[in-house]
Amino acid sequence: MRLPARRRWPGAAGTTRSLSLLAVVAAVGLLPWLSGRDPALSVLRARSAEQEPTREALDAIRRDLGLDAGPLSLLGGWAAGLVRGDLGISWVSGTDVGPSVLAGLQVSLALMGAAFGVAVLLGVALVAPVLVRGRASAGAGAAMLAAVPEFLLATVGLLVCGVWLGRLPTSGWDGPSSMVLPAVALGVPAGGLLGRLVADALPAVLEERWVELWRGAGVSRARVSAAALRRVLPPLVPQFGMAAVGLTGGAVAVETVFAVPGIGRTALGAAKSQDLPLLQGAVLALLLLGLVTGALSALVRRRLLGPALRDASLSLPPPLPVRVHPAIPLTLAALLATAIGWGLLRDPYAVNTAVRLTPPSWVHPLGTDGLGRDVLARLGHGAASTVGTAAAVCLLSLVLSLALGFLPGVAAGAADIANALPPVIVGILVAAVAGPGTGGAAFAVALISWPPLAAHAAALVQEVRASGFLTAQRAIGAPPSWILTRHVLPTVAAPVARHALLRLPGIALALASLGFLGLGAQPPAPEWGLLLDESRAYVERAPWAALSPAIALALLAGLAVSGAAYAQGVARTPGKEAPVGV
Numbered sequence: 001m002r003l004p005a006r007r008r009w010p011g012a013a014g015t016t017r018s019l020s021l022l023a024v025v026a027a028v029g030l031l032p033w034l035s036g037r038d039p040a041l042s043v044l045r046a047r048s049a050e051q052e053p054t055r056e057a058l059d060a061i062r063r064d065l066g067l068d069a070g071p072l073s074l075l076g077g078w079a080a081g082l083v084r085g086d087l088g089i090s091w092v093s094g095t096d097v098g099p100s101v102l103a104g105l106q107v108s109l110a111l112m113g114a115a116f117g118v119a120v121l122l123g124v125a126l127v128a129p130v131l132v133r134g135r136a137s138a139g140a141g142a143a144m145l146a147a148v149p150e151f152l153l154a155t156v157g158l159l160v161c162g163v164w165l166g167r168l169p170t171s172g173w174d175g176p177s178s179m180v181l182p183a184v185a186l187g188v189p190a191g192g193l194l195g196r197l198v199a200d201a202l203p204a205v206l207e208e209r210w211v212e213l214w215r216g217a218g219v220s221r222a223r224v225s226a227a228a229l230r231r232v233l234p235p236l237v238p239q240f241g242m243a244a245v246g247l248t249g250g251a252v253a254v255e256t257v258f259a260v261p262g263i264g265r266t267a268l269g270a271a272k273s274q275d276l277p278l279l280q281g282a283v284l285a286l287l288l289l290g291l292v293t294g295a296l297s298a299l300v301r302r303r304l305l306g307p308a309l310r311d312a313s314l315s316l317p318p319p320l321p322v323r324v325h326p327a328i329p330l331t332l333a334a335l336l337a338t339a340i341g342w343g344l345l346r347d348p349y350a351v352n353t354a355v356r357l358t359p360p361s362w363v364h365p366l367g368t369d370g371l372g373r374d375v376l377a378r379l380g381h382g383a384a385s386t387v388g389t390a391a392a393v394c395l396l397s398l399v400l401s402l403a404l405g406f407l408p409g410v411a412a413g414a415a416d417i418a419n420a421l422p423p424v425i426v427g428i429l430v431a432a433v434a435g436p437g438t439g440g441a442a443f444a445v446a447l448i449s450w451p452p453l454a455a456h457a458a459a460l461v462q463e464v465r466a467s468g469f470l471t472a473q474r475a476i477g478a479p480p481s482w483i484l485t486r487h488v489l490p491t492v493a494a495p496v497a498r499h500a501l502l503r504l505p506g507i508a509l510a511l512a513s514l515g516f517l518g519l520g521a522q523p524p525a526p527e528w529g530l531l532l533d534e535s536r537a538y539v540e541r542a543p544w545a546a547l548s549p550a551i552a553l554a555l556l557a558g559l560a561v562s563g564a565a566y567a568q569g570v571a572r573t574p575g576k577e578a579p580v581g582v
Helices: 012-029 031-035 039-047 055-065 071-083 097-133 140-146 150-164 176-206 209-216 221-232 234-249 252-257 263-273 276-305 327-344 375-404 408-420 423-434 438-449 451-465 468-475 480-502 504-516 528-538 543-572
Strands: none
Touching: 012 031, 012 071, 012 276, 012 408, 012 423, 031 276, 031 423, 039 055, 039 263, 071 276, 097 140, 097 176, 097 221, 097 234, 097 263, 097 276, 140 176, 140 480, 140 504, 140 543, 150 176, 150 252, 150 528, 150 543, 176 221, 176 234, 176 252, 176 480, 209 221, 221 234, 234 276, 234 408, 234 451, 252 263, 263 276, 263 423, 276 408, 327 375, 327 543, 375 438, 375 451, 375 480, 375 504, 375 528, 375 543, 408 438, 408 451, 423 438, 423 504, 438 451, 438 504, 451 480, 480 504, 480 543, 504 528, 504 543, 528 543
């Protein structure tokens, strides 16, 4: 006998999507007034930097743009035009916004497709050893790949392949060859993240009874592997969709390095010049892309699950502990602790232009930067603010995602909207209200860092609620609190926590990108993101200044993932050795 279906709120997701969409569009429309900057002056500077900002010139721009009518009137006029399919006229160029947004979106979608292909290929390479060996790994290698700064990869690729070898275009958008370097820069971190998520879920499936029976019956390894992948993909499908959207709108830094006219770079330029119609059109395009991708991901996931979700006949694989050799996290921790501790003994602010850009030596173990400051000192003193802020944002995102995982209808719409917003645009909106600084940057990143974790948690909660053993627990009268604390939370919390640790360096990089734009930590603060951004201009002459914080972020990622895997393995299988891997 089938138990009655769990009560749902079918309109909750739609309501949340609509409210979130309206809130974002309204916030974008209020940007000039929130920032306190005169939009007429910004538009004048964007139109002609040489023109004198006289009162007559500014008043003429205000009359032309209708600024005197106030933000509500402008929002209403824009919304009325939107109903007719008109996105308005650019305040700076005077051209229709629609074609500009469409052109930028087409470029970004093409780049997203190429970058997603690179990510999938890298993910397959990371998952293949797990399928062959049938056991888990510590995940440090994949985590380090996921922590590689995209804009640093872009800069290095531009120098090596574009300048030194002269093999590929270094800027612009002119055919397939122009997307190779940007796609690699975007695809490598995304591939490390997605590959690790799949590799983390596979070992438990490969230990299930059906795998042993299939192998005993002579089923080919390829078919068993395909079935195992189909088994683990449903809760991860939303992650692939969110990664694709992130590659489209979140590629602002890479698009800037290669001068790619994508939608993210278009939105950033419009925000800087306060070209409100162009900014609203670009953000709306990104939001709609996020909604469409979220709907497609949900459809694909339901097709993969089939009738099992409806019939409450799912059987989730039990968590499989990974016993990691303690040498892995200990080595990574020792390297980080040595560098940070040694750096704390030095002065991070001492400027000596006589030794600027000197290579590593005993006096300056990691060399010096463009002002002659000791890189090791700045690395050590910046660890607390960089790692501490990123860890706090990561923990907040984890707690919020676990709570929202039990309200998938309410969270789904907001997650699609938040995931589609580039961190840079959110940072600009937050800075307009609170001003630039570390706290504002952390709040901006926290606003958009929870959707992947919430989607992962919601997918796992939905599947564990539809599992056969949980149906049996309800049938024998187990109270809801027992089911929640003994079955649902332990099943959901562990994989989502490992996912959160994997995203810790990405959160640090998002904070870094805001610092680069003057929205986060301000110079001369020794923050790792600022170290990366300050060294971009001379990375060809002094690569050590950029590589040092990048390697530190990679070590942090490897330590977080391998340390969590080691702790989990010790807690669940005390005294029992299990397979070890990197």
